[in-house]
Amino acid sequence: MPMSAAEIEALIKASLPDAQVTVEDLRGDGDHYAATVVSAAFKGKSRVQQHQMVYAALQGRMGGALHALALQTSPPQD
Amino acid sequence: MSNPVFERIQADITENPVVLFMKGTPMFPQCGFSARVVQILMHMGVKFKGVNVLEDPSLREGIKQFTNWPTIPQLYVKGEFVGGCDIVTEMFQSGELATLLDEKGVEHKPAAA
Numbered sequence: 001m002p003m004s005a006a007e008i009e010a011l012i013k014a015s016l017p018d019a020q021v022t023v024e025d026l027r028g029d030g031d032h033y034a035a036t037v038v039s040a041a042f043k044g045k046s047r048v049q050q051h052q053m054v055y056a057a058l059q060g061r062m063g064g065a066l067h068a069l070a071l072q073t074s075p076p077q078d
Numbered sequence: 079m080s081n082p083v084f085e086r087i088q089a090d091i092t093e094n095p096v097v098l099f100m101k102g103t104p105m106f107p108q109c110g111f112s113a114r115v116v117q118i119l120m121h122m123g124v125k126f127k128g129v130n131v132l133e134d135p136s137l138r139e140g141i142k143q144f145t146n147w148p149t150i151p152q153l154y155v156k157g158e159f160v161g162g163c164d165i166v167t168e169m170f171q172s173g174e175l176a177t178l179l180d181e182k183g184v185e186h187k188p189a190a191a
Contacts, residue, residue, distance in 0.1 A: 047165050048147075055148050063148035068111075071164050 002030035003065050008058070009035075015057035016041050026070075034070040042075040050074075083140030091154040095184050096126035099141045100151040104128040111163035112151040118170045119153075123187035124179065156182045 005023040012021050012035070019039035026032040035054075042050045050073035055062045062069060091097050096119070102108030104116050104126075119126050131138040131150055138150070145152055145159050153160045155178065160166060169175040179186050 047168070048159060048161055051161070051165065052146060060148070063142065072168070 003061065004030065005033065008033060008066070008069070011059065011061075012037060012054060012057045016053065020076075026068075031066075032068040033066070034072075036072045038074055038076055040076055042073055047073065081140070083136050084144050086137070087141060087144050090127065090129060091157045094127040095156055095182070096124055097129060097154045098126050098151055099129045099131055099137075099154075101130070101132050103130050108132060109150070111149070114163055115151045115153060115166050118166060118175070122170075122176070122179070124184060155179065155184060158182075 005025050008023050009021045013019055016037070016039045018041070019037050021038075022036045024034045026034055037050075037054055041053065045053070051071050054071055054073060058066065058069075087099075098104075098112075098115060098119065100107060100109070100112035100116065102112060104120075107113035107116050116128070129137070131141060141150065141152060142148055147159070147162060149162050151163055151166075153162075153166050160175075160178065161169070166175065169178065176186065
């Protein structure tokens with residue numbers, strides 16, 4: 001079952017409550033998404049660790065129900 | 079680490095300076111994300127070993143657990159996980175990938191100015 005952009009956003013926000021999440025459905029097929037996640041929890045973490053935190057939030061759906069999610073993560077700029 | 083698949087992965091990333099776990103082969107990638115990382119490495123003139131996870135279902139699952147990373151491709155440099163397609167692309171564009179290869183003593187072509 002494909003996932004909706006709202007579901008993806010909700011799952012990410014459930015584990016990273018401060019996150020600003022933008023999810024874009026790249027092809028309109030509910031299967032290829034791009035997400036940008038900005039959260040203070042990413043401070044001091046490597047890119048690999050930041051992505052692992054988002055994958056953990058998605059609870060194993062990445063690579064399964066979610067075939068393609070291009071990810072960009074960063075701590076807030078200020 | 080008694081898992082034979084983990085042992086095989088560990089041997090691959092220890093014996094080869096740059097290893098790409100991918101779908102298909104460097105000459106015939108079978109997934110757009112794998113193809114993009116191959117393109118970046120070839121563009122940079124980096125010698126790498128491509129490991130086709132589609133040839134072995136236990137490797138395809140094993141590499142995800144080994145790295146704690148849910149997707150393929152996965153790039154390793156000198157035994158260290160660098161990232162998947164998004165991270166490698168971002169690092170290539172920002173010049174960080176060239177810096178990392180320099181730091182690790184991996185030969186590559188100078189970036190085109």
